Ligand SMILES: CC(C)[C@H](C(=O)O)[C@@H](O)C(=O)O
């Protein structure tokens with residue numbers, strides 16, 4: 001049966017990089033249909049909401065969502081619930097995308113671009129498994145109120161609820177243990193169990209699930225220590241699993257370690273393997289419309305989509321190999337360019353990947 | 358009037374490094390009395406609690422607490438409220454130490470020890486101002502319960518409350534703006550206002566307080582981006598202000614950037630300038646008792662104590678200059694040693710600082 005992909009390019013460089021990903025997908029002549037819709041700031045401009053009903057409906061009835069990026073200076077002063085990023089949160093919640101896979105890979109040819117000394121990052125290949133629909137991101141109750149107690153009772157306060165339930169931790173734990181089984185068989189669970197009740201439940205649950213995976217070594221690490229170890233010796237880590245908030249922070253830190261965030265893709269999945277795939281970088285409104293953005297993260301997001309949601313692993317392999325090849329051949333967009341390499345535009349990079357397929 | 362210092366050496370290397378700090382302080386012949394007490398695991402072993410009443414009483418009636426480090430493998434399986442770290446949380450709460458100053462300084466001679474390329478960290482001098490008595494660390498309610506609502510209603514969950522009130526953010530904002538005035542006049546406030554209500558209140562309050570400091574430029578940054586910018590270009594940051602949880606993560610990340618966490622001190626202060634001063638590193642039980650730990654962070658904590666709580670800035674200067682001098686003279690403990698330098702023990706390093714005074 002023909003599968004359906006919702007194409008949500010979004011704001012900023014979104015449409016430019018998405019065009020390259022579609023070019024690559026179409027060159028593979030897969031049994032897929034693509035349907036485009038607006039999301040983020042452009043959707044707000046057209047419909048008054050960053051995630052219009054019609055876009056949400058399309059996403060729900062598709063097998064996968066290929067997502068570009070959202071956000072632009074123009075929308076910075078909107079009320080929070082109308083800002084572009086709310087579309088991402090809304091899609092995660094509505095589709096139940098509780099798994100976030102965020103690989104941090106340092107490509108051999110791009111090692112020099114890292115802030116870290118080459119020996120610390122060359123060959124880095126880390127997978128962060130982030131829980132994506134729970135934690136303080138979505139926990140109720142939350143809001144503004146008059147402080148009911150404590151030292152500042154009677155004054156205005158903002159509050160949120162951090163919470164995780166056992167089955168919620170269990171399901172992400174299984175995903176992480178399975179990922180670890182397919183890799184180095186070492187799983188690092190990150191929490192703040194020395195301070196937080198939520199983390200203590202997280203840790204207890206991880207320990208329980210670990211019994212079902214005797215071949216995987218489970219290690220616990222406090223989040224502050226994890227933030228340090230990522231800088232100190234990232235290659236000692238293999239698969240990290242953590243909650244929504246810590247995952248947000250650590251996956252961005254890890255992505256930046258590689259020095260080429262323009263190369264990193266991510267997947268958000270639900271129980272039915274329906275997924276949303278997006279680059280780890282943002283919408284970069286400052287360079288939008290100039291055809292200079294790096295489309296490789298978007299192209300690699302398409303590859304993740306083929307692998308994780310659409311059951312087309314060979315096609316995914318082809319794309320990933322083609323990307324490695326264009327790098328080996330010296331093609332570079334401005335963000336990863338260095339002396340001696342061929343500087344190309346966004347669309348030329350797309351062409352190069354198609355040629356390398 | 359003679360001022361009183363509570364000396365809480367704690368566990369692991371705590372007593373060795375504390376002995377060096379006391380040696381340095383005593384060499385300055387200051388009008389101070391020192392009183393020692395147990396804290397952390399050693400206090401648990403002696404009294405059944407990591408923060409015994411007598412220790413807390415001493416801390417409260419002292420002008421400052423010089424703190425070593427707590428924690429040891431031996432106590433890892435105790436119930437949370439009895440674990441060594443609880444002593445730190447208990448002291449912060451009981452003394453109302455809402456300000457945490459965590460400088461991340463990269464000493465010229467030690468630049469090579471950083472994970473980052475030397476040009477990115479040489480001369481790094483960053484100050485993180487972390488709120489220390491609020492946020493999800495202490496917010497009530499918290500605990501375990503049967504989930505009352507949502508997708509997992511009816512199952513066991515852990516929960517915590519993240520909360521900040523206006524006056525609570527205001528008081529830390531004033532500390533941070535004043536610190537920025539004394540430095541580069543640029544303040545970066547870190548939050549997650551695109552997701553959290555607590556952060557939105559934090560941001561609104563920072564904006565309001567900013568009006569009282571027209572000479573300081575206030576910038577807002579999301580915590581995930583801050584975790585990235587610290588890796589990408591840490592020298593572009595000068596003073597960061599943030600909440601308790603984000604501060605925990607970012608200050609450790611920043612400390613690790615310098616490559617010599619054995620050199621970094623921190624201060625926790627209340628409204629009356631009473632303070633607790635401790636190294637940013639931990640108790641390192643694996644090297645305890647061998648006289649090889651680096652005592653410089655503890656010695657620099659003593660300097661911070663003289664400056665921030667005891668009104669003895671000249672004495673603080675003397676210590677900091679002496680530390681710079683021993684580094685310049687090539688003295689190094691094992692953690693920061695490199696070819697061509699003089700390797701010294703913990704106590705020899707203490708002696709070298711005394712000699713350099
Ligand atoms: C845009 C924002 C709400 C989002 C998050 O915090 O999850 C982003 O930072 C991410 O990591 O995908």
Ligand SMILES: CC(C)[C@H](C(=O)O)[C@@H](O)C(=O)O
Nearest residue numbers: 194195224442443445446605
């Ligand atoms: C020991 C722990 C409770 C503490 C914290 O999280 O605040 C420590 O990590 C710190 O930063 O001082």
